Amino acid sequence: MxxxxxxxxxxxxxxxxxxxxxxxxxxxxxxxxxxxxxxxxxxxxxxxxxxxxxxxxxxxxxxxxxxxxxxQSFNSDAIYYHHPVTLQQDSEIVLAGRRLPDPLPEGWEIKHRENGRVTIGISANQPLMLPSSRPSPVxxxxxxxxxxxxxxxxxxxxxxxxxxxxxxxxxxxxxxxxxxxxxxxxxxxxxxxxxxxxxxxxxxxxxxxxxxxxxxxxxxxxxxxxxxxxxxxxxxxxxxxxxxxxxxxxxxxxxxxxxxxxxxxxxxxxxxxxxxxxxxxxxxxxxxxxxxxxxxxxxxxxxxxxxxxxxxxxxxxxxxxxxxxxxxxxxxxxxxxxxxxxxxxxxxxxxxxxxxxxxxxxxxxxxxxxxxxxxxxxxxxxxxxxxxxxxxxxxxxxxxxxxxxxxxxxxxxxxxxxxxxxxxxxxxxxxxxxxxxxxxxxxxxxxxxxxxxxxxxxxxxxxxxxxxxxxxxxxxxxxxxxxxxxxxxxxxxxxxxxxxxxxxxxxxxxxxxxxxxxxxxxxxxxxxxxxxxxxxxxxxRTMMQWQQEREKTLVVQGDYLDRCRQEIPDPIYQFGSGVLSEQDLEMDHQRITVPGYGKPVDLELDNPFWKF
Incomplete structure (x- = not known):
């Protein structure tokens, strides 16, 4: 059954x-x-x-x-994305010197440095991605x-x-x-x-x-x-x-x-x-x-x-x-x-x-x-x-x-x-x-x-x-x-x-x-x-015993649910506490006993397949 x-x-x-x-x-x-x-x-x-x-x-x-x-998580009226554009050859751009990519992209040439800023000459068409936004369709x-x-x-x-x-x-x-x-x-x-x-x-x-x-x-x-x-x-x-x-x-x-x-x-x-x-x-x-x-x-x-x-x-x-x-x-x-x-x-x-x-x-x-x-x-x-x-x-x-x-x-x-x-x-x-x-x-x-x-x-x-x-x-x-x-x-x-x-x-x-x-x-x-x-x-008889035990459960449950209507009870989050190591386990060839559990892990297993 x-x-x-x-x-x-x-x-x-x-x-x-x-x-x-x-x-x-x-x-x-x-x-x-x-x-x-x-x-x-x-x-x-x-x-x-x-x-x-x-x-x-x-x-x-x-x-x-x-x-x-x-x-709450993002602005659906202005979703961030990169808009592709092409910078034409023989263009120049000015960057902060500390933001220069290393190595320089192909076709880039440093033409002038002054006050921490660098003028870059572009000798070939350069694809760029510009920050932009768009509204969500949904x-x-x-x-x-x-x-x-x-x-x-x-x-x-x-x-x-x-x-x-x-x-x-x-x-x-x-x-x-x-x-x-x-x-x-x-x-x-x-x-x-x-x-x-x-x-x-x-x-x-x-x-x-x-x-x-x-x-x-x-x-x-x-x-x-x-x-x-x-x-x-x-x-x-x-x-x-x-x-x-x-x-x-x-x-x-x-x-x-x-x-x-x-x-x-x-x-x-x-x-x-x-x-x-x-x-x-x-x-x-x-x-x-x-x-x-x-x-x-x-x-x-x-x-x-x-x-x-x-x-x-x-x-x-x-x-x-x-x-x-x-x-x-x-x-x-x-x-x-x-x-x-x-x-x-x-x-x-x-x-x-x-x-x-x-x-x-x-x-x-x-x-x-x-x-x-x-x-x-x-x-x-x-x-x-x-x-x-x-x-x-x-x-x-x-x-x-x-x-x-x-x-x-x-x-x-x-x-x-x-x-x-x-x-x-x-x-x-x-x-x-x-x-x-x-x-x-x-x-x-x-x-x-x-x-x-x-x-x-x-x-x-x-x-x-x-x-x-x-x-x-x-x-x-x-x-x-x-x-x-x-x-x-x-x-x-x-x-x-x-x-x-x-x-x-x-x-x-x-x-x-x-x-x-x-x-x-x-x-x-x-x-x-x-x-x-x-x-x-x-x-x-068993069901009557269950009903008696359940009364205790319902009291605790009711207290929790009453709190939920007034506040958010702290979630369970036991970070770093109760951590077990090998020293905490008791092990022999028949069982493994783990702290906190009433029954051990049974190591005396039956062969689930046929004998040979």
Missing amino acids: SRLPVIVAQGGISSAGRTSGFYGYRRLVIDKLGRADRVETLEALASLFEGDPEAGEQSILANSLIRRLDN NAAGQLPTGFKPEKLYQSRHHPKALAMTVFGASDAIGSSGLDWSLLKKRLSPEQIAVYAGSAMSQLDYNGNGGMLQARLLGKRVTSKQCPLGFAEMSADFINAYILGSLGTTGTSMGACATLLYNLQQGVADIRSGKHRLVVVGNSEAPITPEIIDGYATMGALASDQALRALDQLGSESCPDWRKACRPFGNNCGFTLAESAQYFVLMDDELALECGAEILGAVGDVFINADGYKKSISAPGAGNYLTVARAAALGRAIAGEEALRFESFVQAHGTGTPQNRVTESHILDEVARVFGIKNWPVSAVKSYVGHSLGAAAGDQLMSTLGVWRYGLIPGINTIDGLADDVHANQLNILLSHLQIDPADMNLALVNSKGFGGNNATALMLSPQLTEKMLKAKHGS
């Missing part, structure tokens, strides 16, 4: 705000919340940028979700809440933004768990813990790979940190080294926009097999840079200002509706880049019950399929039909035919591109047809937070867990109707929030379609269904 991977904590940051406490989810449906939940959500948002929730509710709301670039983005700077919360030492977001997001997940992690480690051995996290596009701002590639072209020096901190798996490395102090399995599995589900699949497989008992899964992406905007805009993939104006029939001088830039399944023109860091703590069911963890839901499995032969590496293919159908089939196997047909919904990839609205709607419609599902609810969270690339499925998962807590499936509020080419015979693509009873919505499919043919679909199980499954497996 497989162990069930149970989600016991979530944390992170997106354009919707903090993930823990369901605050990020609540921002999506704030117009339908009761007064108490609405006030708490505003307080949590305001705390991120030291705003006053009483002073300006509209200002707080305006500084979150998709909106116009607010120029100005809509799902930025972190305005004024929130994760790198200011700890001694970041020039960390790339995605890594600073990792420190905040993973700390948020740990803090919101309500668990004492030093006691938790006493139940485990080092190799029973794993961390799978990364950034699909690596760290491309100036403190990472972006700066390493730019520095010399900008007349600057490459730093000693840009190359090592630019690695794509560095998020996992930071969690191990500075947050958990973990010696367990580590790494990231990359699959373009499906990357978080690829990491989730690794964690789920490890827990089900018994290889690991506790896994932290997540991704952090900070792709709002001029270069990445250039890349996707050149592909024609982003919702540009010009295209948005054309959609809404606005004049060339009018401001487009940046708030509604992402329009999944409607008449649309491209996706909207976003920043996000999403982290989830998974345990096997036995460990979750033993330590009194809160149960937010469970993962049935994650299905991954490539597209096979393709006409174009960027074009969608057949693989996503397989992943969605397999996830639906597992939902049927676990919960039954009726549950799949009447108690399930879909978190669509829903990018907001013309191609996605056709291909993904057809996939979902066909799967619904073959499984006898009618009026299948479909949500698309990117319409609120944008497309955070490798972390995007984390935004969808955050929303899914919120649905099971608050009973509201977020509708797509950026469109008035479906595009004519959308397939929706069996679907209920939500144009407004759908109120449901969480007890009657036990399954969710989280779908991702990645560039290059990286398709993944996760089957998520509601906390209500999860608890029913655990009761059947472990019995009523």
